[in-house]
Amino acid sequence: MNRRSAGTCSLPKVTDRAIHTAALTKKYKDVTALDRVDLDVPRGSVYGLVGPNGAGKTTMLGILAGLRKATSGSVEVAAGTVGVLPDTPQFDRWLTGREVVELSRKLADNGIPSSRVDEVLEIAGLAGDANRKVKGYSRGMLQRLGLAAVVVNEPDLLLLDEPAAALDPAGRREVLDLLSAMRGRSTVLLSSHILEDVQEVCDEIGILRRGEVMYQGSLDGLLSRYSRSGFGVKVRSGAEEIKDLLLDRPWVKSVGVGSDGLLSLVVSDRAAAEQELVGILAGSGHPVQWVNQGTTSLEDVFLEVTR
């Protein structure tokens, strides 16, 4: 596989996809880290690669960055410049933050003006610490500095390994906003185990488990495929009685009863449920505190897919 450094790319261009892998396999002795992975990352998308520890996310990013070699299969990266951010960025401790970003800009050598250095340091919230040596930076600051050093070159493709993992809530918000702002301008492929973040910023998603792709496509498509129509009902009394009443209806698939009068319904016909549920509850004679429509989070889906 060709090694790509920022500013160069000798791989075939594909117009609608920034990344395409076919039957990509990586083996470490007897361990298969990636098993015939077909990955398609649309150009301009923010793509979230999620999976449990050991799923192969970092290996995948390493191969795409040209830092590791695939055992078999093919990789096409259609990007002029590629920026890579490891999960725990480190730099020579005796450099200042500004020098790190400036070095990154100079090495990419793609005509970005030096004023861009201060600009990205400001965006990363490091303007005030730019002239401090890196050895005094916290882990969160290093993460933001790493991102600044990547973003300064305005790469066509960003490969980010857990970009917000070490950040406090405010830092996380800044990074997520920065990533959202890059949608359409750059293609972003990020691995993360913070599913909330993925759900917030990504429009495409790939789920890896033990080196295999369990799902890939739009986030909305994933959520709608795995979403289960359901309702939550909270009653003050008579939960078991209401459960029996509900199970008599053909559109009710299952009813779970919690210890505090909380009923969880899974239904096969949402329209029928919306028409009849409130009437059944009113007819039961028991006081009802609330009824709500259940939603499916990425975490629910992730757990189901990777189970």
Add this chain to the structure above:
Amino acid sequence: MNLWSLEWLRLWRTQRLMILAAVFGSFGLLGPLTVRFLPDLMESLGEEAVGTLPPMTAADGVSMYIGNALQIGILATAFVGAAALAFDAKPEIAIFLRTRAAIRDIFIPRLVVSSAAAAVMFAMGMVIAFVGTGLLIEWIDLGPVLIGTALFMVYLVFLVAVVGLVSSFLRSVPGVALVSVGALIVIGLLSIISPLAPWLPGALIGSTDVLLSGGEFIYWRALIVTSALIAGMTTWSIHRLDHREV
């Protein structure tokens, strides 16, 4: 800021240049001082002690410097070289560099700057030893000293090239430095085989002593072999590092 200025900054800000200067400079001073005052010191200990000392000459001031430089100086150079050349020791730093520049462009400045720093500091120590010998004892011929210094500097470049090659096999800085010194010792032991000795890089180290004592210049073979080894090891190191996974 580029990869060349990065290396000079590394030497300066990590005080490694100062360490090299202190090592070679102090030995440069110690050589002539020892030659000048050791006999007096031994005499104060008694006649028996003086009897065990061979008679000292002015050239011994420079020889003593080279002898010391050969031990601590080479160890210091190996560590300074390893700290620069083992850039895969921290994968995150390796990722920063490798995704922005070609291995050749990362490796060559580190090799050249580390070698240059060690060679210049060695030369500085030699100037101190030469001047100190002249002032304290008597002036010796400059020509053999200059030639011997140049040949020792080539040996230091060879040493850093060995460090570079070892860094393509190992990743940790202490590991690279110590294995490199071990490799030099093994290469030095090859000189036991007499026909091989004039061809080995180690022949360059003793050139100053031989030339100062009126010996002929017999170092072309060692110079050619050493230069070829430097070029070969550098090419091989870059090739190996280019194919190494991070």
